[in-house]
Amino acid sequence: MMSVGMAYIAGAFEHPTRKATDISVGRLHAECAAGALADAGLSRDDVDGFFCGGDAPGGLLAMVDYLGLKPRHIDSSDIGGSSYISLVGHAAQAIAAGKCNVALITLAGRPRTEAISGFGGPPSHPTRPWEPPVNARLVDLYALCARRHMHEFGTTSEQLAWIKVAASHHAQHNPHAMLQKVVTVEDVLQSPLISDPLHRLDCCVVSDGGGALIVTRPEIAMNLGRPLVKVRGAGEALKGQDGGAVDLTYSGAAFSGPAAFADAGVTPADIQYASIYDSFTITVLMQLEDLGFCEKGQGGRFVADGQLISGIGRLPVNTDGGGLCNNHPANRGGMTKVIEAVRQLRGEAHPAVQVKDCKLALAHGTGGWLGSRHGSATVILERE
């Protein structure tokens, strides 16, 4: 079922914490839920649909009980950090199908406090005998993509560095951002190699925190007195190793993007602001290509020379500073991608980075491991 025009994002909240030593993950979920409900002008008891990732403490069973919700529709489909973007689409579809009226989506986590990292996975994971012995780190699965992209298309470390430079230009205006200092291409290239060809400043931050969204049906959204942000299109996809026919030159955005654009009936040229998942600089570059903002292989030229900086470049990207400079709560960046797109469409971004008369925005995420198995989710949002 098409989700076009049937649902609106009525509430959005980003938790201000970046290190939550004295707050449990469950409480962070609750604080984010309360923040998004207050932003929408709704109360907890209005919620009849609940959505979270598979990482929420105790899953749906515990979270619904803990938060005191009475949902008639639930969904914890997990595709890593992109889950919260796909869940916006799921919520819009559930509302269009009459399954719920007020959907609450929450994310929270404390990887900085709890020092969580690693490849993970249960003992029954199908790759357990084959990949854990290789001991590839998360960053390695992105560095492999970067190296292949450089080989195929001549992409350079300098071009990748421009993605971080743009994020830092935005983050200087965000008082909550972990890294507020403007950096240069040289700063990125001179930072230590973490997994050659990726440097430390090609990598996102590790932060505690969270966020929440409220998605509602049109009749409710129109009575709340908040700017109307319509879920105009959504797409999702999974990409893996294809039985060994590995191709690292593209991501699942090549599928989720066109699906979302078709759903919305718009093209990449119509998008005025884009939140693009930035776990690493290479993630941004590949997604921009796969979403159709430029030709495959031209991503390096597209991002260079400040072209992603609001007010300067051709496509303002991640005006909150993104995962590269602002935050990356729970190691899952999808939620904050939607939140900043909502701010832009409402005209509530920082004045220094606000896109003038922003009517159409995109949020896209890559969850999991870009170089092995990942989820992709795209939403297109419109200000009415």
Next chain:
Amino acid sequence: MQVDQALQQNHPEAMAFSAAAAEGRFMVPTCGDCGKAHWYPRAFCPFCFSFDVTWEAASGRGEIYSYCNGEPAPGTNVIAYVKLAEGPTVLTHILDADPAALRIGLPVKVVLQAAKDGQYFPAFTPS
């Protein structure tokens, strides 16, 4: 070396690989219906979904599809995708490589490695 019992119980189909590897043979799962080899190994063919899959002796030859240099220092932990002569591309290690000589397309040969859980996996070294 004995493969960890929990791994044996969770992945019974993987054990034949280690048994052959312990004798120095590198086996790749291959489909009796469509003829394609695949990786990582499954008991069915990911291309045509046939369950007529057997372990076939592979050449152990391949070339680097992509690589990265990890910690603690460049060259000491090279993670790579290696495209096997038989077709599939494997997430793996490159051992004993001069970091300066690494390149995409570099010919490599298999080195069967026992992990700390006793399960063998294919690593590679420049050939």
